[in-house]
Amino acid sequence: xxxxxxxxxxxxxxxxxxxxxxxxxxxxxxxxxxxxxxxxxxxxxxxxxxxxxxxxxxxxxxxxxxxxxxxxxxxxxxxxxxxxxxxxxxxxxxxxxxxxxxxxxxxxxxxxxxxxxxxxxxxxxxxx
Numbered sequence: 001x002x003x004x005x006x007x008x009x010x011x012x013x014x015x016x017x018x019x020x021x022x023x024x025x026x027x028x029x030x031x032x033x034x035x036x037x038x039x040x041x042x043x044x045x046x047x048x049x050x051x052x053x054x055x056x057x058x059x060x061x062x063x064x065x066x067x068x069x070x071x072x073x074x075x076x077x078x079x080x081x082x083x084x085x086x087x088x089x090x091x092x093x094x095x096x097x098x099x100x101x102x103x104x105x106x107x108x109x110x111x112x113x114x115x116x117x118x119x120x121x122x123x124x125x126x127x128x
Contacts, residue, residue: 001126001127002124002125002126002127003101003102003124003125003126003127004122004123004124004125005062005063005064005101005103005122005123005124005125006061006062006120006121006122006123007057007058007059007060007061007062007063007120007121008058008061008118008119008120008121009054009055009057009058009061009118009119010054010116010117010118011050011051011053011054011057011116011117011118012050012115012116013046013047013050013112013115013116013117014115016046016049016050016053017046020046020049027049029072029073029074030053030056030073030074031049031052031053031073031074032074032077034077034079035049035052035077035078035079038080039052047112047117048112050112050116050117051078051110051111051112051117051118051119052078052110052119053073053117054110054117054118054119055076055078055086055088055108055110055119055121056073056076056078057119058108058119058120058121059076059088059090059094059108059121060076061121062106062121062122062123063094063097063098063101063123064097064101065097070093071092071093071094072092072093075090075091075092075093075094075095076088076089076090076094077089077090077091078108078110086108086109086110087108088106088108088121090106098123101123101125102125102126102127103123103124103125104124104125104126105123105124106121106122106123106124107121107122107123108120108121
């Protein structure tokens with residue numbers, strides 16, 4: 001039997017831009033080096049940061065948890081397949097939760113238009 005875990009999130013790009021301008025240290029608390037390298041290589045990098053932030057939040061929802069003491073958004077990383085398709089890489093606490101739910105497949109989709117970025121995460125877990 002397969003169990004489906006799903007999460008979706010939407011981010012206001014303008015609001016995220018203002019948050020990062022107000023507290024520039026947030027960028028290093030939220031995003032990994034690989035994510036920053038990818039996003040900052042684009043002219044309008046904030047839309048890409050917003051998409052990855054939405055993906056991290058959607059992943060939290062799919063995992064059925066929120067950020068608590070001892071957790072980090074950096075343990076959820078959005079990387080790009082050579083084709084450009086985004087993929088999730090989980091480590092630390094996120095990987096432990098994924099293993100406990102017996103997740104065998106995960107998928108992420110990111111889109112942005114106008115002032116918003118949206119992401120959806122679907123995970124499939126084997127239930128014995």
